[in-house]
Amino acid sequence: MNRLANFYSEKEAHILGAGFILLLIVLWELIPHLLTVSKGMSLFFTTPLRVIEAGYQLIVENKIQEHFYASAIEFLLGLGLAIIVGLPLGLIMGRSRLLDAMIDPFVTVFNATPRLIFLPLFILWFGIGMWSKIMIVFVGAVFPLLINTYEGVKNVDRVLVNVVRSFGANEWQTMKIVVLPNSVPYIVAGLRLAIGRAVLGVVVGEFFGASKGLGFMIATAATNYKVDVVFVGVAIFMGLSLILTMAVKKIESNLARWRPEEAKTF
């Protein structure tokens, strides 16, 4: 008994946290057994077991794979493009006073605006195929990356930069030896935010004028009252974003143990 109590007090946070989530899932499953769901409501209602069953069916019948691949490609291409553009631009803005002052107004305005507003425009420009989604993922993800890279460069120790300069390093070498390694924690933090934005872009982009993708699957399932399929899609998005953000978070905490704890942001 004592050992059990010890175990509990050691792992209290995990036990309570996991226990609560399990409890909610079990309660959700039990709702139809505990109270009668009215006919109208049952249209919108499903239980965890039915969601799992629907997910299994979709996989077995090979119906979900195509949607999954479409979403994955949009996510990867959009995020990759954001990294290719955001990182160098952030580095340049951090190192050049002139370019910083010239680009800053655009960055501030676009960062404050929810970039999803450009979706109708992108559909007009890039069509209803994959590219309008890739572009919406790109504009969503590029700003957190750019801004965090910029912050990282700005926070580099002046003394270190001066030392390397005194020993005759040129701009490129300064960048490689001091600036880039010191900005890595910031860049990784930016990547975590960018992943969230990218997933958002994929989901919303596929809601409108798409013919495949998990977002499209969710939207069509909702209009057809297939609530369990909606939740299959939501669960996949949830799982993937959780895994990705946790992985990046892990890297982040390994890289920057000295940074004070901040409130959670996603």
Next chain:
Amino acid sequence: MGIKAIYQEHYRLILGSASVLGLILVWELMLTFLIPLNPFFFTKPSLIAVAFKEQVIYGALWGDLAVSSKAFLWGFSFAVLLGIPLGAFMGWRRRAGYTLDPFFTALYASPLVALAPLIIVVFGVGLLAKSVLVFALSVFPFIFNTFAGVRSTDPLLINVVRSFGGGEKDLYFKVIFPTTLPYIIAGARIALGRGLVGIIVGEFYAASEGIGFAISRFGDTYRLPEMFAGIFVLMIAAVVLTEGMRKLEAVLAPWRTTEESR
């Protein structure tokens, strides 16, 4: 003071406005003289300005803005009213924090927007569904920032208040609230951005009015100048709100100058 000194002092403002003006000018001139304008595909600043003026004078856009603001305010207010007490409770009661933290973290990290079609099917097209969407997206920054704020309260200060005979009320108003406030404002800024996403998705998806609906309708009907005017209106609103929140943050918590980027 010489020109050089003025430039040195305000170089950011000068260069910034110069690049914005320059871009507008290049955009206008390119499409006037260099590239033939295809009105179904692109537009130029002078046409946007005309559309903007029309929209503002005849007021079509104001109505849409009002509709969107209403849904936003409902959802956001409920997020404040529910999120702050919940976060404070989680921060103040250790076990409550343990219990609720993983669950809310999972919801916060996942794209709840994916539920939008279902929310709209359940709550119908209109104010309620949009408000629910805004609420669902913007409640978590309030919960987690209040949570972090309350937890960051200095135990020493709490002990001091207790030693001098302060009651529960004094603790809340003299220690916990002032410590937490800057966190809450920072959370509000994040929640603002997420709430705007909620409005836009709700109105893109299914709506008959609102700024997001207006923009997507103009897009569908190839009225590009009007569409750009709508986008600019939304941009202005977003910048004013975000920068306002930032100013508020600086006034209420001048010591918290470090920024996590948003």
